[in-house]
Amino acid sequence: MLDKNGIAKRIAKEVKDGYYVNLGIGIPTLVANFVRDDIQVEFQSENGVLGMGPFPFEGEEDADIINAGKQTITTLPGASFFDSATSFGMIRGQHVHLTILGAMEVSEKGDIANWKIPGKMVKGMGGAMDLVASAENIIVAMMHTNRAGESKLLKQCSLPLTGVGCVKKIVTNLAVLEVTDEGFLLLERAPGTTVEAIRAATEGTLVVPAQVPEMKLD
Amino acid sequence: MLDKNGIAKRIAKEVKDGYYVNLGIGIPTLVANFVRDDIQVEFQSENGVLGMGPFPFEGEEDADIINAGKQTITTLPGASFFDSATSFGMIRGQHVHLTILGAMEVSEKGDIANWKIPGKMVKGMGGAMDLVASAENIIVAMMHTNRAGESKLLKQCSLPLTGVGCVKKIVTNLAVLEVTDEGFLLLERAPGTTVEAIRAATEGTLVVPAQVPEMKLD
């Protein structure tokens, strides 16, 4: 079973040379820490920056340079700033190769729900609906079950949707799964996690191949 | 009867303080020479410049700074450059207050034809269709009749249209006319031109008020 850093570490392996990547808030943000440094990658933040670098040193924060999580950031050589309409042009036009975001629920059809719980305060979808409707390549980073122990990988989402049929891959604390026509295809198990444990934690259809290797994180 | 400079001079009086103006090729270009210098006006060229100034001094031409007629130009303080999509955003979004352009024919409904003569080489509409479909305020600058002596102010255009019901005002070598529901309303006569001469040169419905003053050019 993985912790949040473990999930981020595994997802970092999906980031390929030459990718522009948009990272959501939470676990996805951690992915940047684990991307191999021998490949060329740029991080986009939808509030209007490409080429994000690490957080600034103390005392060097600039209120005018933040990411979509409103955190102070720095930029790397080759960075650029742009306005919101251009930023979502990049996203909608599929120039961003990979979007990594969290979810409350994912269905076996690739539907995703991550913005609204009826009856609770709704903060809004931010850029998530644009990102999931646009990206060719979406990876969901989340825990396999919610706090009540219920599966977040469902036949059908119970919460209001963020997007329809858009999720391609899911990395949880238990497994790596691909959304296929037949259901969630189990690609990898987390270290020390059994297929049975994954099956028990998955409400949606789980397709289990003959061999399910354990994840390699390094 | 006016010459081309006279037409431009009369149209210059339609240019008001605070106007952004787009000038077409030909007579409209001359209008810039006659705009009062005690009002604030900026000229837009649809290839991507606001705040056009006079032609450059000899030897100071810059191949990278031209107007939509492909002429070398200069810019004035407060000028800006922008791309074509933004430029037509200005036009379509009605931020340009006045468009002055030439025409082959204008109908009494305000239709305009200025881009194509069937059977002849067609060079294209350039930005004219965007300009006439977008501008709130379009003035046509043209001779009242064509080279064959035929009226260019018609009941209906015979040539392929550039735009429908968009022309508001016409300034010719003979008259200033407004397009109204009743037809071409004769507002002013050119110096030395009679109402009868204008009537004879106008195929479309001409509405003649009791008083038709002579144009004041100064």
Place this chain on the structure above:
Amino acid sequence: MIRKTVSGVQEALSGVQDGMTFMLGGFGLCGIPENAIAELVRLGVKDITCISNNAGVDDFGLGLLLQKHQIKKMISSYVGENDEFERQMLSGALEVELTPQGTLAEKCRAAQAGFPAFYTPAGYGTEVAEGKETREFNGKMYVLEQAYEADFSFVKAWKGDEAGNLIFKGTARNFNPAMCGAARITVAEVEELVPAGSLDPNHVHVPGIFVQRIFQGKAYEKRIEQRTVRKKEDA
């Protein structure tokens, strides 16, 4: 050159009335029109509709207008970080229209550029698309979204000149450019107002044609919402 300078925030906001719709630039507290917001509070205009990506925090940004119950309706993509907002929304005092962020940006840009509506894939199959026309292009589904209509746009830039030309700094650009020229009157406040001719015409982000009034703002706080830093020894 057409001069857009006004004497200050009071003249810049003349004509503002109860019941109007405003666009306000900014992302979180980054790049918000601080002076215009303060003046809206001072004027006490009521029943306003605000189109703004976020709703500020309790004691800054649009939160200041919420404190005074001046806002009737918020059109935003994300409205967290604001308890007063939550109270008013849950009590029904505040109407909220949540819009995907890219759609919000493009609805501004459409208004600026004279497009009445546009097709976007964002929100298809979700409640955002309810009651809206949807349509397939090349095998993909899109939602028809309308351009915004607003009375005033309040934007904030880094530098501006007398002709209304604007230049932004960093990610403080965000929604400000698309909102310029998207309302009947665009009011720009800048940190530094310079004479015409001081800005390189190649570097202008927003040409002055999209701005009706410009003034140099005062006393910018430029608050940071999430101050995140690393220690020098970690590098």
Place this chain on the structure above:
Amino acid sequence: MIRKTVSGVQEALSGVQDGMTFMLGGFGLCGIPENAIAELVRLGVKDITCISNNAGVDDFGLGLLLQKHQIKKMISSYVGENDEFERQMLSGALEVELTPQGTLAEKCRAAQAGFPAFYTPAGYGTEVAEGKETREFNGKMYVLEQAYEADFSFVKAWKGDEAGNLIFKGTARNFNPAMCGAARITVAEVEELVPAGSLDPNHVHVPGIFVQRIFQGKAYEKRIEQRTVRKKEDA
């Protein structure tokens, strides 16, 4: 940083084939990708479709491709100043699709930004709208226009960096920005190629994400079509 630099024009145009559709930046001869055009002539690719606001002059710009009969179809807003063009068009050897200039720009921008189509008032009631869907919004009529699809975009900028970021000079900007990222592969040629970090990220006109290949062009002629000057004594 994702490096976009290629060794030169030959590598930049690798993959170019007969029958492809190209976007080419420029307005008249201003801001045209001179190096890419020369290489297209050298490669001798045939039956190409060119989306370009103009078609060059007889002996420069796209006129060079017309001389070699490489162009099957031109999509432009204005094609004057070119006798060879006229001959090929009148003989039926060259297909021509005339598009309003603003529509042409927006069809590129739509392709770049992932919009399948858009409504514009340009051309309503004219032959440009024939066979196209029209629709009323707020009492005004609009024509539905589709985004372009192209294999390569060839653009020319003033400065560029290794990351593909571009800055343009004067009105040489024109159609170049909207064409970036509007084709499968965007090739940018620049007068000056600088290392990443040399350009102010605030001044970048086209972020590198929209550019796949960049190189420093050679021997720019930058011809002037209409040299218009005034004498010093007139001032």
